[in-house]
Amino acid sequence: MKLLLLGAPGSGKGTLSEYLISKHNFAHVSTGNIFRKVIDENLEYADELKSYILKGLLVPNDLTNKIVKQELGELTKKYTNIVMDGYPRTIEQAEFLKNIFTIDKVIYLNVDSDLLVKRLTGRRMCNKCKKIYNIYFSPPKKDGVCDNDGELLFQRKDDDLSIIQERIQTYNQTTFLLIDYYKDKGNLIEVDGALSTEELHEKINSILR
Ligand SMILES: [Zn+2]
Secondary structure, three states: OEEEEEOOOOOOHHHHHHHHHHHHOOEEEOHHHHHHHHHHOOOOOHHHHHHHHOOOOOOOHHHHHHHHHHHHHHHHHHOOOEEEEOOOOOHHHHHHHHHHOOOOEEEEEEOOHHHHHHHHHOEEEEOOOOOEEEOOOEOOOEOOEOOOOOOEEEOOHHHOHHHHHHHHHHHHHOHHHHHHHHHHHOOEEEEEOOOOHHHHHHHHHHHHO
């Protein structure tokens, strides 16, 4: 099964990917982890890629496409289950992907923006044991302090409200177009991103069957 996950930041794509990897033996394809691999293992395109990443520049579409193609070629030799996350990001990339790889199902995790904002701005982390809390949904027993070790909890810089609103807006402007694109192709499955973990897993298992 070849899956593509779509959803805003905070929609739970990361957690769902982890579930697919650990329980259903999926290979996870995101541009972030592919780029890291190309550079770490000094694969083809590594120097070209570094010239953008080290300068903090956006990697151009055609280079991204070439690298994704190379990686998918490798992965499809080893894995029958592949989940893509964060690629394609544009219609142009989706059109490219269509010619080299068949996506069976597109899972769109739909979460309303109030819930997204609470999930992201409510996140607090413990530096010591790395436990993650959410002040709205899974707060520590004592405000601002880790249950495990009493460390002060902190908020990641990019979980700040203005940054989050910007991330959601960027998402709305770009990725949202892909939802319509795949809806038209007829293989989009909309999943309620507000489901509990158990409900979500059950839903995913029924999709995989
Ligand atoms: Zn802790």
